Amino acid sequence: MRFGAPADSVELQRMTWPEPAPGQVLIRVHAAGAGYPDAMMAAGHFPLMGDPPFGLGEEAAGEVVAVPSGSRFSVGDQVTGITGFLDGWGGYAEYTYLREESTIRIPAGMTTEQAGGFPIAFRTAYAGLVDRAPIEAGEVLLVLGAAGSSGGAALQLGKALGATVIAVAGSQEKLDFCKRHGADHVLNHRSGDLPARVADITGGRGADVVFDPVGGETAAAALAAIARNGRVVLIGVASGKPVPLDSMDMLLRNYSAVGVLATPGSPAAEAVVWQRLADLADRGALSTPVGRVYDFREVPEMISRQTAPAPGKTVVRITSE
Ligand SMILES: NC(=O)c1ccc[n+]([C@@H]2O[C@H](COP(=O)([O-])OP(=O)(O)OC[C@H]3O[C@@H](n4cnc5c(N)ncnc54)[C@H](OP(=O)(O)O)[C@@H]3O)[C@@H](O)[C@H]2O)c1
Incomplete structure (x- = not known):
């Protein structure tokens, strides 16, 4: 893998996978979740990645094939978790390493594709809505990019936490998708009247929390719709631009912005987070x-489509069980 257009820069390589070190779990990959970060990584715009070559794919589900001594997992366990992508070990591969602290046994009833696309989006939504906002039952949550990966997870987690969820997306197909997945209200950001519509829905109060993986103009419109004591949760920049924050506006209208990077806390704290997510999935x-x-061989095409993604979580099927 090197930086550039995915069709030119992503290539298959023959690898060997050494025995896992403490803190790692080696799996045979069945399915791997995808998203906008793949496009950023392939283009060289992802802030946390070093120089290529590296393996792409932040999350994966599959069967454990090797563990270090003292691991919580055993060979044969069906698991899903966050890959060692920051160390070059991505999920679009026959085998990969998962970070043990960010790995769970696949909850009953979850399909392989659902498992492959679970960890990043829901861990990110949890970091935003529980650790950082935090949102309370009865509050109004405005989710941008709500038919996307992290937005779709925030929509569901917000409902699970007792919020009223207003989902924002850019097409009727995506708005229908958000309704099917539990949104109380849906708004098309292309309609140009987002603040007025949020004011109508909330009786003029505005949204208590804005979950923002998009940035740019859509986020600017959402800030105009934020309530007194509101919080905008800064997740990402799928529009290519961050939210335009104005400190005087924050002061005069009494709201805050919280940055979120969904990285693990202490192993004990992380175990609590993953157990709660697994329980909610159960x-x-x-x-x-x-x-x-997508099929494994379609990974370059899949990455090139992440700048105009279809509704829902994109998943790559790697091997059959
Ligand atoms: N902070 C963290 O820990 C963390 C974790 C995961 C992801 N992220 C970041 O969050 C951002 C979104 O990631 P994601 O995986 O949720 O993305 P995604 O599934 O592709 O969803 C992004 C949504 O943004 C909207 N969008 C608006 N302009 C866009 C554009 N030019 N290109 C693509 N989408 C656009 C799209 O919705 P409409 O079509 O409805 O407008 C799309 O559904 C990325 O910047 C990623 O790096 C951060």
Whole structure:
């Protein structure tokens, strides 16, 4: 892998995978979740990545094939988790390493594709809505990019936490998708009247929390719709531009901005987070909204489509069980 257009820069390589070190779990990959970060990484715009070559794919589900001594997992376990992509080990591969602290056994009833697309989006939504906002039951949550990966997860987690969710997306197909996945209200950001529509829905109060993986003009319109004591949760820049924050506006209208990077806390704290996410999935409150499923050989095409993604979570099918 090197930086550039995915069709030219992504290539298959023969690899060997050494025995996993403490903190790693080696799996045979069945499915791997995808998203806008793949496009950023391939183009060389992802802030946390070093120089290529590296393996792409932030998350994966599959069967454990090797563990270090003392691991919580055993060979044969079916698991899903966050890959060692920051160290070059991505999920679009026959085998990969998962970070043990960010790995769970696949909850009952979750399909392989849902499992492959679960960890990043829901861990990110949790970091934003529980660790950083935090949102309270009864508050109004405005989710941007709500038919996308992290937005779709925030929509579901927001509902599970007792919020009223207003989902924002850019087409009727995506708005229908958001309704099917539990949104109380849906708004098209292309309609140009987002603040007025949010004011109508909230009786003039505005949204308590804005979950923003998009940035740019859509986020600017959402800030105009934020309530007193509101919080804008800064997740990402799928529009290519960050949200335009104005400190005087924040002061005069009494709201805050919180940055979010969904990185693990202490192993004990991380275990609590993943157990809570697994419990919510077990209860059916969280379920990866799988969108388009690609074949392993279609990874370059899949990455090139992440700048105009279809609704739902994109997943790559790697090997059959
Ligand atoms: N902070 C963290 O820890 C963390 C974790 C995961 C991801 N992220 C970041 O969050 C951002 C979104 O990632 P994601 O995986 O949720 O993305 P995604 O699934 O592709 O969703 C992004 C949404 O943004 C909207 N959008 C508006 N302009 C766009 C454009 N020019 N290109 C693509 N989408 C555009 C699209 O919705 P409409 O078509 O409805 O407008 C799309 O559904 C990225 O910047 C990523 O790096 C951050």
